[in-house]
Amino acid sequence: MSDAVFKIDEGSRIVLTGQWSLRAAGNHFAVLQQQLAPYFSRPQMFWDLTTIEQLDSAAAALLLTGWGGQLSQRVSLRPEHESLFDSLQHAQSPRRALDEALIDDVVIHPGMLKSFVLHLADFITLTGLLTLEFLYLFRRPRDIPWKEISANVYKGGVLALPVTGLVGGMIGVAMSYLMALQLRKFGADIFIVNILGLAIIRELGPILMSVLVAGRSGSAMTAQIGVMRVTEEIDALATMGVSRTLRLILPKVVALTLIAPLLLFWTSLWALIGGMVVAFFQLGIGFEFFIEHLPRVVKATNLVLATIKGFTFGLTVALIACHFGLRVQPNTESLSNSTTSSVVTSITVVILLDALFAIATRSIGI
């Protein structure tokens, strides 16, 4: 057993010996190809493969490619190798250019508008299906998937408490600290309560909560539904006569919509606590005063507004997560794309909705 070697006899005859196969550990075909390159192009070269020890398809393919895909009279083979070259010659087919394939793909999906319309259509279908399921549950309350809803409330709500609380608190501290420095310059210390109260309860709380929920629960939902599609679990459910909308989508949507306002108040609460603590140390505003003063400057309508926002954002995140989960194709690439899209779209849409809310409610509660 020896590695693949070749030698030149009488100037025009090239003799290959040794193991021309991947099995010989010492072979490096790129090097061999480079060494052989000058002889491939020489038309008067005579190739002697009869003393070769072992020839596998890899080496044969390399030689055949070098000869331009054709076996000529100038190649002498052992009979047992002829079939190998034969099958290799038959396997030849025009090479596909990769770049062309890419361009084809672009042509098939013209523009983002079409994909947007497709998404919208799917989304509307999903909401329609959900509405039908709700109507069905009205008539058959026994079929309400309590267990799944409860599990989703626990996963998306209870388990999210630590992270939302922590992030809320930190944001409160940071905001209060910056505001305190500015307000002290103007001697308007007491306005810290107004600023924190309004900003956190009306704007920051809902946005923070939605971003965290989208990143935490939204991505998990998309991935879960996506994997269930990949492994055909959703189809299995369907064959058992279980509606996937009822058992998979509805519990997620209901649970997230229900817990979003609660999470929102939890996040806002910790943000206010963080702000209050900083206000005490930086500006000397006592906790008691802060708590007493807050309802006077932030009207109760703001809480109603925040609750509505909470419901809307929770519903949006859950719907978008399920929408992208159901669009996962059975491959890993699509799964990762969908999960990313789900989170990015949720956050974008939530911020868009928030802007709309801000404009629509500009004269309420301030």
Added chain:
Amino acid sequence: MTADATTPVCEAINIWTQFGNTVIHKNLSMQVNSGEVLALVGGSGSGKTTLLRHIVGLTQPTRGEIRLFGENLQTLDRDGQKRVRNRFGMLFQQGALFSALSVFENIAFPLRELRQFDEATIHLLVMHKLALVELEPQHADLLPAQLSGGMIKRVGLARALSLEPELLVLDEPTAGLDPDRSENFVRLIKDLRIQLGLTVVFVTHDLDTLTSLADRVAVLADQHIVASCTIDELGSMTHPFVCNFFNGVKERLERFNKPNELIKHGK
């Protein structure tokens, strides 16, 4: 290279496997000789797949040693491991094709990893492997999700064969295929074995596959190999699992040996 004709391609020496308190393999030893086709059979949960995973180095036995081509995969350095791993190909039960890559790219993957071939050669080799497993060139652009069960197995086999391995490891090669396709697949493996001079180890539940493909059968029961012999010799075994199992095999062997009569009856 340490491998020559007398070194067993694969050798399991006193293997113990334990998951928590469950013992899967107890002092199990087995040997696969060069050029033979060995079937690994046993009841569900008897540790066949686990043993296969030990052999290809995906898992390690609790105690004992697996030698591939005379070398222990666990004690080799990275390059050595890669070298040994390139000498065998594995076909997974579900195919385990890379779902984001097309059929072409799946088969080309091991060749590209080698970094020894240019695109033209890779293309030729992939097309050759496709033809070898009897797939059409136009299938090259399909994604695994678009393939049928039988095609997935074929592509998996083509990928396993792309580095011209000496040892082919098959996990349930015909599971999930209809009898017709599974027969075709078995015939394909038999042909390839002759063409490429392969050593094959496979796990199966399917008695038809077993009788038509295997040279030798290793029966895994009671945590070790209770029998390792040709199918005919299984008849003289007294182990209850082997007896039970052999009854099923015997019927098939009779059919297998007298195919002409059956055809006459059928017509």
